[in-house]
Amino acid sequence: MPTHHPAETLLIEGPDATAFAHAQFSSAVSSLATGQWQFSAWLDPQGRVRALFQLARLADERYLLLLRGGIATTLADALRRFVFRSKLGVTALPPRMLATGPALPLHTVVDDGEAVSLGCDTHSLRIIASAVGDDAWRLPQLRAGWPWLPTPLLGELLPSALSLQRLHAVAVDKGCYPGQEIVARLHFRGGHKRHLHCVRLSQAASAGDTLRRDGRDVGCVLDVVTTGDGIEALVVLSDDVAAQATTGHAQTFDDDLAIEILASWPA
Template sequence: MLDWNAFLAAKGAKATADGKVVFPITDFSPEQTYLIPLAQGLIEIKGPDSAKFLQGQVTCDVRELSTKTTRLGAQCNPKGRMLLCFRALQTDAERILLRVGAGLVDKGLASLGKYIVFSKAKLADQSEAYRCLGVAGPNATQIIEQAFGWNIPNNEDWEAAGENLIIRLDENRYECWVIATEAERLWNLISEKAIPANQNHWNLLNIRAGLGDITPETYEAFTPQTINFQLVNGINFRKGCYTGQEIVARLHYRGTLKRHMYRFGFESNQLPVAGSELLNTEGKAIGDVVLAAWASTGKGELLASVVDDERDSLLVPNNPQKLSLLSLPYAIPTSNEAD
């Protein structure tokens, strides 16, 4: 078995300055099906108290994982600011995996580790045990069924194919957490019917789905509501206490949320960086980039957390061009509606 980066390089990926390998960025086509190596890590919580421990730390209701579904969620600091956002999957009664951004595994182990010491559960980095692959496009469901033998009917549900874990995000998009020893075989099998692509295409699909993310650049920058986690089933307001819950609940029940995450189009020769400030036409900072990706040469899309009343007057970072507001697949409440 080759080193994973060496294997991808042999399949046409190119080395980057930071030692990673990526496939060349091409214009995204919704008519194509893509196979994407995802820059993700996996944190394992294992032991008799794994679910009980996690329930007291995160925004989602961990009890729902026992129904063989997955959940988006966040870990917050005591001020309600997001340390991690993740997709959680419970493989059995004593084991839960959190898929997080690769650059936040160590921070996640440290932040969760502060509270787990008195629980009958342990944390571990399982990133090297798995390879995370994305399959996206009109033939995704057919490819998944042929490769793994499963047709998963419901969004966010998962099935196991041996030690491989397959999650349906929607009918055209799947996350595959494949065991490292089978990754090369499965890549070769799937790539016969899907075009290899890089994380940019996956980020673009997340942007169009209105799914924000936390990166090292935005660590502790956002509350869950300011990146719309309440609108994508990432917060359960009835589950009980967790770190930061008082702030998150207050914003929901008592506050008037005046900041949400919106989707924008832009034209530029430089991709905006997560955490970059967005300015209005008067030069005032009234938003921050959450996630950005190229859609075609010189054109891209981004998610930004911005003041609601200023969403029509934003400028691209380091570029005098105005952003264009694009639609999301869910409605954002107005200031007189509850989130």
């Protein structure tokens, strides 16, 4: 039996919800319209991604976070430490399931009372109360380069390694937020040496695995999906290793794991 990703969600709601989310999260929250969603992240002061999520504006003062990795109760507890006197509540919702729904325009949100559907263009990602979900949405999202962060990698990766600027999950032209100085420095000066790739694996691997060559840490595995044609994964790779793989030859790592790069994304 496959293990389906649970829907770990939380609500931020109240008169100060927009100001709070805009100040804490890396995306341009204040420009998010009601009935729309965007990728966003919560960074630590060193610019590393503590949480990655789809942020949906359900109403003027009500936001739903669907975590792409991590536990909602843990994130809610951490966020509450920064509420201070702001008029808002941060609530972790009971675990639900994720399921694949019909095509909806990218970034649209449909809340019909039974489920919340996030439009993903070729499909929708439905947050449902049922005990049974499915993982059919995972492959198109993996191939689109939409990261999912396994627990060992929370707080470990910089936004540029996850291609978050391409997804508009980080903004360099808004006010200060945790990690903003690091994001701006990497954007304007460059210098980060690891980036995101979709690859085909020669053998099974697990999300969170470290990729090593000659004993050196050269990357990590974010998500793995087995298809009829083999095993595909989203990985973060050191640029020097990725450059060698672009010649069309599979690159071999320790433990005899070989990868073939199918797609790559800049920061």
